[in-house]
Amino acid sequence: MKIVAVSAGAANPSSTRKLTDRVLAAVAERLPNAEIRVIDVREFGQDLLTATTSGLRSDRLTAALEAAADAAGLIAVTPVFNGSYSGLFKLFFDVLDEGSLANVPVLLGATGGTARHSLAIDQTMVPLFFYLRARPLPWPIYAATGDWADPGSLDARVRQAADALAAEVSGERVESGRVRLHPSHDFTLTSSLEEMLANVGRAETV
Amino acid sequence: MSNPVQIGVFSVSDITTDPTTDRTPSEHERIKASVAIAKKAEDVGLDVFAIGEHHNPPFFSSSPTTTLSYIAAQTERIILSTATTLITTNDPVKIAEDFAMLQHLADGRADLMLGRGNTGPVYPWFGQDIRNGINLAIENYALLHRLWRETDVDWDGRFRTPLAGFTSTPRPLDDVPPFVWHGSIRSPEIAEQAAYYGDGFFHNNIFWTMSHTRQMIDLYRRRYEHYGHGAYHQAIVGLGGQFFMRPNSQDAWREFRPYFDKAPVYGHGPSMEEFTSATPLTVGSPQQVLERTLGFREAVGDYQRQLFLIDHAGLPLKTVLEQLDLLGEILPAMRAGFAEGRPTDVPDAPTHPSRVAAAGGPRDSTRYAEPDAVTGRAVEYN
Numbered sequence: 001m002k003i004v005a006v007s008a009g010a011a012n013p014s015s016t017r018k019l020t021d022r023v024l025a026a027v028a029e030r031l032p033n034a035e036i037r038v039i040d041v042r043e044f045g046q047d048l049l050t051a052t053t054s055g056l057r058s059d060r061l062t063a064a065l066e067a068a069a070d071a072a073g074l075i076a077v078t079p080v081f082n083g084s085y086s087g088l089f090k091l092f093f094d095v096l097d098e099g100s101l102a103n104v105p106v107l108l109g110a111t112g113g114t115a116r117h118s119l120a121i122d123q124t125m126v127p128l129f130f131y132l133r134a135r136p137l138p139w140p141i142y143a144a145t146g147d148w149a150d151p152g153s154l155d156a157r158v159r160q161a162a163d164a165l166a167a168e169v170s171g172e173r174v175e176s177g178r179v180r181l182h183p184s185h186d187f188t189l190t191s192s193l194e195e196m197l198a199n200v201g202r203a204e205t206v
Numbered sequence: 207m208s209n210p211v212q213i214g215v216f217s218v219s220d221i222t223t224d225p226t227t228d229r230t231p232s233e234h235e236r237i238k239a240s241v242a243i244a245k246k247a248e249d250v251g252l253d254v255f256a257i258g259e260h261h262n263p264p265f266f267s268s269s270p271t272t273t274l275s276y277i278a279a280q281t282e283r284i285i286l287s288t289a290t291t292l293i294t295t296n297d298p299v300k301i302a303e304d305f306a307m308l309q310h311l312a313d314g315r316a317d318l319m320l321g322r323g324n325t326g327p328v329y330p331w332f333g334q335d336i337r338n339g340i341n342l343a344i345e346n347y348a349l350l351h352r353l354w355r356e357t358d359v360d361w362d363g364r365f366r367t368p369l370a371g372f373t374s375t376p377r378p379l380d381d382v383p384p385f386v387w388h389g390s391i392r393s394p395e396i397a398e399q400a401a402y403y404g405d406g407f408f409h410n411n412i413f414w415t416m417s418h419t420r421q422m423i424d425l426y427r428r429r430y431e432h433y434g435h436g437a438y439h440q441a442i443v444g445l446g447g448q449f450f451m452r453p454n455s456q457d458a459w460r461e462f463r464p465y466f467d468k469a470p471v472y473g474h475g476p477s478m479e480e481f482t483s484a485t486p487l488t489v490g491s492p493q494q495v496l497e498r499t500l501g502f503r504e505a506v507g508d509y510q511r512q513l514f515l516i517d518h519a520g521l522p523l524k525t526v527l528e529q530l531d532l533l534g535e536i537l538p539a540m541r542a543g544f545a546e547g548r549p550t551d552v553p554d555a556p557t558h559p560s561r562v563a564a565a566g567g568p569r570d571s572t573r574y575a576e577p578d579a580v581t582g583r584a585v586e587y588n
Contacts, residue, residue: 199341
């Protein structure tokens with residue numbers, strides 16, 4: 001089973017790549033027999049431009065594109081530039097053959113300065129992968145600069161996303177977390193007081 | 207001589223324009239009015255007056271124990287309480303101190319109801335985040351519970367800076383902490399907390415259907431029994447409610463309608479007809495209020511405290527005092543109604559004297575400074 005991550009971080013070192021690695025580590029933990037590959041789009045910048053403007057596709061680019069097309073599950077991570085995925089990120093998926101990602105489950109990740117841009121995932125990445133007929137999973141992972149100082153909340157989201165991808169590629173149904181995130185008309189008690197007190201120190205899952 | 211079911215009134219301290227005159231009372235007027243309401247409540251024979259806590263306009267009650275102490279000094283029998291004290295954004299140390307003070311000043315005529323508060327912006331003003339509401343409620347109460355029962359407390363939690371060897375003062379009156387009601391409308395976690403400690407559970411019973419209220423109280427009762435504090439039917443339950451009455455039912459409808467339609471919380475939503483049929487709000491004659499109130503037991507079982515929101519929606523003081531007179535007139539029938547069919551093993555509403563008796567008698571828990579072994583003088587703390 002192949003899991004491929006496409007990471008479009010522009011800098012080196014890159015927090016986009018850092019996020020990608022963090023998500024991959026969580027996925028690998030849950031799928032110990034999977035073959036994992038990271039495609040760092042930065043390395044293919046020139047090749048992608050050449051492929052876009054002249055149609056000529058280098059061998060190494062072809063290999064990377066085929067790896068992505070071959071994946072049972074994909075992790076796509078971009079920095080947020082000007083409120084959207086970066087041009088470099090988009091270039092990869094523009095060059096990829098149409099239909100390559102049909103029905104492939106995808107985890108979407110993004111990095112940015114503050115949490116105010118987190119909806120760039122919902123509003124720019126989701127429509128892109130919908131068009132590609134992939135299946136973006138509803139567990140977006142956004143990392144703001146501040147998350148690297150205190151990753152508790154980020155890690156909670158990474159864990160939920162990794163659970164979802166692992167279950168999806170294994171054909172299982174994910175039971176989502178036990179925490180009731182929103183008030184509702186369901187008064188089912190899900191933990192005892194002692195369990196709740198023991199968990200007070202853990203970061204929120206939102 | 208105390209009543210098995212405590213009946214009383216509460217205010218959330220809103221400052222609301224009277225929709226029939228377009229006049230808005232000042233903070234000073236509303237503050238003084240709340241004292242007048244409490245005194246009138248005692249005069250007509252009610253058992254409890256409770257006030258809310260808010261930290262922004264259009265409310266005035268940012269310092270409930272100050273107000274309640276002032277009222278305690280001018281009354282003799284009525285129990286002073288809150289609806290609610292914020293267990294989320296207040297420092298539990300301050301709650302322990304303020305309410306122990308009130309308890310002493312009021313000679314035990316004080317208890318409190320804890321709530322989380324639903325005003326988002328208030329949380330960051332006090333260094334917190336509303337999304338941590340439940341965690342705050344349970345961690346802060348765990349500390350408060352200890353502060354009233356232990357001295358030299360060491361504490362290290364998530365939300366408050368640590369404590370080392372801390373004793374809150376004054377110690378509770380007679381070494382018996384004020385009784386705590388946990389108020390919640392829709393959070394099973396709070397019903398669970400109330401049950402765990404054997405404290406009371408209060409449902410405001412205002413904006414929701416009785417079936418909603420019933421489910422929450424059922425959960426609390428089951429967990430109360432689970433934790434070994436007593437049987438299901440013996441848990442300590444309180445309900446809110448609201449009414450507007452006139453001797454003639456049509457007069458009540460006509461008079462209250464503009465208040466209802468423009469009220470900050472009710473207005474511009476379901477009609478008064480829909481609201482009064484779906485929720486416990488009762489608009490009508492005293493007899494209707496009496497019957498509706500006595501009917502609540504069918505949903506929640508025999509309970510210990512019934513409070514009514516008395517001054518909401520811009521009702522002028524004169525009208526509120528008239529409502530209290532009318533309530534006073536049906537009070538004996540209400541008490542008799544509550545007593546009818548009440549099993550003898552359902553506990554009475556808790557009071558300070560009953561709790562002291564249950565604890566085996568009063569104890570002076572003052573921490574006296576130890577005298578110096580050399581000079582024989584007590585240590586002075588500067």
